[in-house]
Amino acid sequence: xxxxxxxxxxxxxxxxxxxxxxxxxxxxxxxxxxxxxxxxxxxxxxxxxxxxxxxxxxxxxxxxxxxxxxxxxxxxxxxxxxxxxxxxxxxxxxxxxxxxxxxxxxxxxxxxx
Numbered sequence: 001x002x003x004x005x006x007x008x009x010x011x012x013x014x015x016x017x018x019x020x021x022x023x024x025x026x027x028x029x030x031x032x033x034x035x036x037x038x039x040x041x042x043x044x045x046x047x048x049x050x051x052x053x054x055x056x057x058x059x060x061x062x063x064x065x066x067x068x069x070x071x072x073x074x075x076x077x078x079x080x081x082x083x084x085x086x087x088x089x090x091x092x093x094x095x096x097x098x099x100x101x102x103x104x105x106x107x108x109x110x111x112x113x
Contacts, residue, residue: 011098014107017070020095026067032082033073041113051078065091072097
């Protein structure tokens with residue numbers, strides 16, 4: 001018998017991303033940008049794990065696979081790649097911010113700076 005493993009991955013527009021973050025229990029907003037980018041401001045409540053760091057996959061693998069993750073980077077490329085890595089590690093509930101923090105800011109949504 002073949003049992004399919006459902007993996008939930010969705011790309012969300014900035015306002016949908018914000019709504020998902022507000023409405024979801026046990027949600028983690030994951031910023032995968034570099035320290036230099038993070039220093040320019042983050043989405044409130046986000047934690048940072050730099051996609052470009054040597055131990056990115058090791059850091060990600062320590063996270064709770066049962067939580068819901070909302071990922072973003074500057075423009076959407078690194079967060080999309082991060083979603084693929086997280087899927088391969090067994091994470092199930094993954095959401096990617098379409099257009100990254102650049103799109104978030106274009107919508108006039110709040111960052112820490």
